[in-house]
Structures are given as C-alpha cells and as structure tokens.
Amino acid sequence: MIDLNTLNPMQREAVASTEGPLLILAGAGSGKTRVLVHRIAYLIGEMNVAPWNILAITFTNKAAAEMRERVDRIVGQGAESVWVSTFHSMCVRILRRYIDNLGYGNSFSIYDTDDQKALMRQILKRLNIDPKKFREKSVLSEISAAKNAMIDEEQYMDDNGGSFPGKIFANCYMEYQKELKKNNALDFDDLLVKTVQLFEKYPQVLEYYQDRFRYIMVDEYQDTNTVQFRLIDLLAKRHRNLCVVGDDDQSIYGFRGADIRNILSFEKAFDGAKVIKLEQNYRSTKSILDAANEVIANNRGRKDKKLWTDNDQGDKVTFELYSNAYEEAEGIAKDVISRKAACQADYSDFAVLYRTNAQSRIVEEKFLQYNIPYRLVGGVNFYQRKEIKDVLAYLKTIANGLDDIAVQRIINVPKRGIGAASVGKIIEFSAANGMSFYRGLQSAQNIMSAGKALNGMKKFVEQIEDFRIRANEISIRDLIEAVLDETGLRDEIRAEGEVEAEARLENIDELENKAVSYANGTDHPTLDGFLEEVALVADIDSMDDSENRAVLMTLHSAKGLEFPYVYMSGMEDGLFPSGMAISDGDPSAIEEERRLCYVGITRAEKKLTLTAATQRMIHGQTMGETVSRFVEEIPENMIEVKDLSGGMSYGSRFGGGYGSERRRYDWEDSDGLPWETPSARGRSTGSGNGFGSRSGFGGGFGFGGGTGFGGAGSGSSSGFGSSYRGTAGLKSVSAAGAAKKGPGGIQKGSAMTKPDHLDYEAGDRVTHIKFGAGTVTAIKDEGRDYEVTVEFDRVGQKKMLAGFAKLKRTEQ
DNA sequence: CGCGACAGAGTTTTT
C-alpha cells in the first residue's frame, strides 16, 4: 500500500492525478522528486499500471539513478521494469534497435564535442572555407541550434541558402550530416533528432513505443528544447497521460536551446491540462527563501507563484567582499573550517558554487592548503583527457570500423611512422572510392610504395582485426589491457617521463575500473553499451554523495542538489551575470543569469554565503570588479555585509561613494593619498585604479607588497600594461615564455619572447615573475642579460623543479 | 616524418 499521508495536499493531488496531461509547477525544494516517486508507486500499486508502461525522463544520469533507487525502495517488486532514463540514453536505446531504418548501422558511434570539431575542421578545409571567418565552433553551434529547433539540413538550405553566411552554414551542415552518416556516427543532438525522424517516418515504431509508454513523466521540463518537446509530444499523443514537472524560474539552459515557452504554454499545447502548484519549500530557512524570492522577482514573464516555508528564520544571508580572489577563497576555506566545528557538520555539508569552471582553481588551492577534503565536479572532463580518448578511439575502431575520426586519431598513436602525408593519401584514395578510411588502410598496398608507413598500416589493420575477433570473448577491461600492451601504447606513455606517465596510466586504470563496474552492472555487457555509457556521462554523474568531502562545482551542475551550507563565489558583475549576458542586447539574457542565481540561492538549506572580490585575475590580467547586481537585489535588511577588502568602501547603501554608472570603488594607498579617479575605461593617467568597467584598471601586474593590493603606485605611463613600481621597490613582472627541458631534469627557460613586459631596471629586485608554470625567486644582472632563478611548481602534478632561465632584456 | 619553438586566439554554462 502506498502511504500518501506523508505528503501535503497539493503533493497528494499531484500524485493522484494520473490521467490526462498534468503540469506540476514545483518550486525549488518543494519535494518534486518525492512526488514523482510516489506517483510511480501509486500508478503501480493503486492504479494497477504495469511497471513497463511507465517512462520517467530526467536530464542527468545522476538524477535518473537517484529516482531509480527511490522507486526501487518504495515499489519493490517490478520496479526495475519502469524506464527511468535521460532523454539521450532513452533515444540511444531506441535507435540501437531501429536506426537501420534510417540507413545507419546499429553500432553507431556517438560523437562528443571534440569529435565534432575534428570532423568539422576537415570539412571546412575541404570546402575551402576560411577558418578565420568561420570557426568550427561557431559553425557547429549554428548547426546545433538548427537541430534543436528541428530544422534539418535540407530545410536549412532552403531557408538560408540565399544569403551569404547562411549558404556557408548550409553547405557545412549538409556536408557534416553526410560525413556523420558515412562514419556511422551521431552527435548528441542527432540522438534526439534521429529518434523523432524515426518516429515520424515509421508510424509502426512510434505506435509500439506509444503503447509501451502509457504513462510518461518528465522532470526539469523547463529545460526541454524543441526536439525534446516534439519527442514527448509524439510519445504521449496516444494515451495523453503526460505529467511534466518543472519550475520556469529554474530554466537555465537557454544556450542549449531550452525553450522556456514549453513550460509557460504547456496548457495550450496539451488541451485540458491540469495545473498543480507546489509552493511550500521544505529545504531552506526563511532568510534564504526571502532572498531568493527578492532576486527572482526582478524577472518578468514568470508563472505566478511564491515560495514559502514553515522552516525557521535562520541566519541572515551573508555577503563578504574580499580584495582579491585568493582572499576570497581563503575566506571560504576558513569559514568552512570554523562552521564545520561550530555546527558539527560534515565536509559533505558544504558546497562552493561558481559561474565558470575556471574559478575552481583558486578554491582548490586554498582547500588543499587548509586540508579540506573536496570533490571537484566538472572542469576538464575525465573522458576528454588525451590518453582516455586514445584508448576509447581504439575501442570505437574495434566496435565501428566506419568511424573515421576514431581511426585517424589512433592511426599513429603510438607512433607507427604514419605521418600526415600518408594519412592524406589514404583519405584521398578512400574518398575517391567511396570507402571508409579504415577500408582505405586495408587497401593501402595498392596506392603506397613499400616502406615504414605501409608496414605500420598493415600491422595496425592486423591488430584491429585481431582485437575484433577477441572482443566477443574477453572482457572490456582485458580488451583495453590487450590494446595497451600489444599496440605499444603503454610503452609510449611510459616513455613520456615519470610524473606524466604515472598520471596517465592512473587515468587509464580508472577507465578500466569503469569498464569493470559497467560489466558488473549490466546483464549483457557490450562494447557498444560501454562506449555509449561513457559518451553520455555528465560531469555531475560522477559525484558520489556518500563521500565526506566538500563539493566544488558550477551553478549549472548544482541544479537539483541541496547542501546545508552554500557559498556562491565570484558574485561580480561581468562574471555573474556574465559579461556576455550584460553586453547582450536582449534583456532575457540577464534574466537567465538571474534564474541561475535563484537556482544557486535555493540550493542552501541553512546558511548562504555570497562572496566577491574587488579585483580578480582574468586571462592573466587583473581586473577591477563590481559587486553583482544580484547581490544588490537583496534588500538591505535581509543581508549581512562584511567588507573584508581592506579599507575600500564601496557601494551605495553599503556605505561609501557611488560611481556614475553603478558603483565605484575608491581606496587610498599607503601614504594616505587618495588614488586618482580613473575614467570609465580604466586609467588614463598615472596611478589611479578604479573600476567602472571590466576593461578598467590597467596593468597585468598585481601587487607591490606581499599581500593584497594596497601598494603605492608612483606614476606610471598611460595606457594598459604599463610598468608598476610597488612600495617596497619590488616589481612584479609577467613574462610569457616556454620552459625547456635541460639536462638532468633541470629546466631551462628559453629566451624571452615578449621582452616588452620586462621593463624593470638593472639592480631592481624582482619578485613574482610568472614564467610558464614557475615563479622567479632571484635575479642577477649580467650586462644585458638577466639570469633568473626560477621555481617551477605544478601543483596538480606534484612537481617541483628548480632551474635557470635567461631573460633577455631589450630596449623599448 | 617528427619534434620543438613560436605566434595567435580565445576564453559561460553542458547532454
């Protein structure tokens, strides 16, 4: 029996409204997963619906796994027949069965972003398109947008073929789809598009699934795009038992084609739809919820609703302003430690959220320093690492011989003496004969003279064929081992040098572990199945909730999660909201950022801390920052402000001066004299700093003293990147230049390539010269050459080397 | 053909 007494009246109604279209507007923390899980249980237990007639769609594998687990727990027997799946994996499952109808092979490859780029690069080259004017990335995003909007290549050509850039895009789109098909590959968008095409072209296939999925539930409906809408629409048409759950205030994937109108006009699209609102929040304190409501109230065109809670008032939301990103990160680290002790919390109760992945580095550094165990979600994807991609390319080649991108990736990895010229010959030959690259390799002896390259090709083909035979008999893990050993890949990695090789081999071990756990968790493990699981993982999927570690991730990744103590860092205009959103003429860009902010705020259960820095290094340059407008949208009485930035006053109601546009920071240097107020464009004369715009505050050189900013600036030339002299007579110099390996593991720097940055004078003591990954600790003048001692530190690789660098000084 | 050096460009969020 399903116990609905633990649910509130609205939740209960949502659970019991099983027939017909239903829109559940579920605010953050209103227990929507709970409702969905109970609804599934109710369908099975009370309505006698067969479990295999139920489909629940989520956006990430993690969400799917979580739901699956909860359904299992509450339903018991039969629960495993419920389809709980992401859009993408559902589509793959369908396509593996039926895609041959569309002229693809059932062992198709799934192309990730890198594969797409590689393919597009080839196409641009072939079509003689200037890669400066049309970057593969922008062409691909144009194509992706078209696919998300359900515009196929022919339609696109009809619509845009007449205009100038349109025709180029159209040609690329055409060619791209042709190549994908030739390679028997689909990109992420294709997974959805091809499924829709399959359904539209083969009504009997559609009917099968319509009948199979009599009850359909879609989570995070506000993030669906047009293809996904179409897919759901098709599937639900027959039985019309479609329940979608979402929150228009949490729509944050517009850049991916998500169309907020799908949720806003659900009632129009599905006649007779019932709407239920869940507005009681069980997650956060009143303080947190109040702040969230205040911020989101600045958006227009929302569904009318207001979250409320019975929870305690709780601590006020805190805003902490630091003078730079290091202090910000340090402040967070210290706060984690003291709060953990004070509240007897676990590390896993803490989350640090940020707008961009690049922000994680500094936080990581400080957490390491303060011995806070953490888990980083996202960033450089495990599956994007070179060694992993190489191994996967072998597996793809073994599974799908038509995948040219995979074969070309590994044809000379490890080195087989097959260079670009030989590869070019094969490409030309195979294209002329309408065969795949791999087939071309098999016929290589017909077009190439005997030699190193030909031998390498022969051996490669032999090995692949051999692996193919064995692939059916041995485990995936063993297959990976065989590839590593027999191709010489492992030896080549080993030859790279200790530290590098160790890290790479560890990663490959990790991949093998994943292969083993895949095999253990599946009834009939296949190479295709493994590759597809690997292709469809999201960053967040790998997060293990049971680990006692703090979590670092982007705001996007945090959607759907909750933590007792949340830090939102980098609350600065230009960072969050992003500069792109600000400069975008369309105000809806800012609204999406605001929704993202709302998502972030509502992740917090007990305490929310917002942090910002008055200056931050971005792309190697120190930028002046202004406090995020979202912070300002929280009324004064709802937020506790701590200015830890060291003497700067800021902001209107936070006290202090106000800039002409929004707000401006002013501070004094150590002699007590105020800095000159700069123009909005940054400094034009002398020493002042001021913010006003992100392009403000010239100078890539951060600081004069040891800590923080605050050093004096004594007259400098105009413009950007001018010299800077700190109080202590020290200079901070930024220099670009590659480090070269010298004998005995000592690294030697090469001559400076950008001497214009070295405008110090003989006899100056110089600190903090950034030199590749190293830091200069001493400098000695030798005529016109400077000899500099450099410490190379690579935190990530636990590597510390000392060496010398010659810095050549040139006249300016 | 392979390697190293160098110049230039790009920097939001992700299934």
Next chain:
DNA sequence: CTCTGTCGCG
C-alpha cells in the same frame, strides 16, 4: 593564462 595550429629544422 592556456590551448592550438603552423612553421622550420634535423
């Protein structure tokens, strides 16, 4: 700053 592509040399 960091990544990528290109170029020239051995």
